[in-house]
Amino acid sequence: MQPKPFENQLAEQEMACHECDLLVSFPELEPGSAAVCPRCDYVLTKRHQNAMERLLAFSVSGLVFLLMSALYPFLSFSANGQERVVTLLQSLDVLADEQQVLLALLIMVVILIIPAAFLMGVVYVIGGLKYGAVLPPYGRRVLRFILALAPWSMVEIFLIGTMVSLVKIASLATISLGMSFWSYIAFTVLMTLVLLHLDKVQVWSWVENSEY
Ligand SMILES: [Zn+2]
Incomplete structure (x- = not known):
């Protein structure tokens, strides 16, 4: 061009x-x-005011909370004197054990892998433009990829689904929510903020301005 x-x-x-x-x-x-x-x-x-700085801050903290939600216990429930602690990945493992491998994979892609790829892509492109003043290698491709992923984010749907299930389980067992659950809520809020600040026209204009 x-x-x-x-x-x-x-x-x-x-x-x-x-x-x-x-x-x-x-x-x-x-x-x-x-x-x-x-x-x-x-x-x-x-x-947006300070759009680049905000996008970077929200994406990096979103990634930290997403990592925390994958590592810490999601919830623990106890019934009849037995207690069980479950992490996000274990819950997918349980699904896989019950011959629902495809469903487990799909959930993992939608709630963990796509959001992580999206946020890393934002950090890569915007971080490069902000601190390197140029588009990093494959930047255009990465940008097209993240802009295509954006409408497919379903993290809030997952969160609502989880809450509905929690209400149902609460009548059967005593539930306590773990660090992972709260981290996922924080991640969902940050992800939404990133999506709100990622203006297609604005981002492409940054790219064009960085090229000369
Ligand atoms: Zn119109």
Whole structure:
């Protein structure tokens, strides 16, 4: 792609509305402002304050909490004088033992592997742009990958599902929630914050600006 002259960066940008296809032009946005479609109020793009720093902080802490939720006990339940402590990975193991290997794999991919890959991709691309001032190797590919993964994040659905099951089990056994459970909640909040701050238009404009 031909690098744009510097003056063009400050000129008006044009974008088709994702919802109603109206062609909207708007000036370079200030941090904290957003471009909204005049016809249907769809938010075209948003500039967050300190977007890069926030994305990095949320992603790194999200990864730490995700790791903690994989390592520590998720919950323990006791019934009839017997107590059992379960970690996230053990619970998948139990599923695998019950001939539900495919389901166990699917859950592991959706609740652990995809979110981890997504957050690591964000740290890789944004960290490179922020501290190296250039897009790291394979940066475009990684960025396309994480932007494609973003809509597939189902961590909050998993959390809601877990809570519903907990309510059911609570009537059968005494449950105490472990460190992993609270870590997963913290991770879900951070993941949501990353998704809210990852504006497609903004990220690609960082990439273009880093290339000359
Ligand atoms: Zn519109």
